[in-house]
Amino acid sequence: MMDIVLDTPTRTFVEVSEVWVPEGDRLVLAEGNYGDLKEFAAASGQESFGFGEGLPGKAWSDARPVVLKAFEGSCFKRTEAAKAAGLTSAVAVPVFDGETLKAVLVLLCADDSERTGAIEVWQARDDILRLADGYYGSARHFEWVSRHTHFPKGQGLPGAVWAASTPILMRDLGSGYKFIRSESAGKAGLTTGLGLPVPVPGNDTFVLTLLSARGTPLARRFEIWDARSARVGRSKEAVLVDGICAREGPLWSDETERRAAAWQGPIGKVIGSGLPQVMSGTAGLPADYSSFIALPIHQQGELAYIVALYI
Structure with missing residues (x-):
């Protein structure tokens, strides 16, 4: 596996991460990482969201x-607390198990002239993936x-995720021939792409892509874990199948599989609970x-994959 060295970030692209879980007919805060934004953390801890209410509630009701x-x-x-904290944008990702909402992961960002990266949502329409929305x-x-690019199944990072129904890591975005937007990605300083399917009830297809830059990366370490029972041979376990790390070198190899068991370490908490985790x-x-x-x-009724970001 080729290792990509990312510069140590001075500022991260994502400033706040939250996990909201259903409790009765509302979403309540299960976990949050707010850094030093204590006032926004306090305001968030007092909130809850009904179906269709607020950003987490909208991701729940819209199922996307x-x-x-x-x-x-x-x-x-x-809005007022976010403005005081310097936050300007966000993405909410619902986690469904079939028809059941397990949680909503919310990532909040701050916009300035230096931060580069992308969070994109692609939706399949007429056998083509088109950009539904994104933050750059x-x-x-x-x-x-x-916004002027679309992908058939199997083409580019979004199309490859759509075709395989698996998370995919893509390296060297600025020079990789598989990344359709490589020239503009190189000019923007984007280096690493992570694409993942977002299963939702019904027949809609959504792909989430996270594109990381050297100066303000989404993360310094990316991991993809396969938790399918057919892959690991037994339930409540996962195998690391791909990863990029800024300093540690290759995270896995065919000769030395890395495994995680339920409730052991950060990945184990995801395996055991089936919920997003923020630490x-x-x-x-x-x-x-x-x-x-x-x-x-x-x-298909089971925890299939885990995507992990370390900052």
């Missing part, structure tokens, strides 16, 4: 990932190119990482 590039005039309920930070030209602080994380975001993907 929802991107907000601005909070004013939107469904967002914590300062990568304005790449955003324009993306802050160094306890329980590999050395030199201070936060962790994990998103489970449920398919």
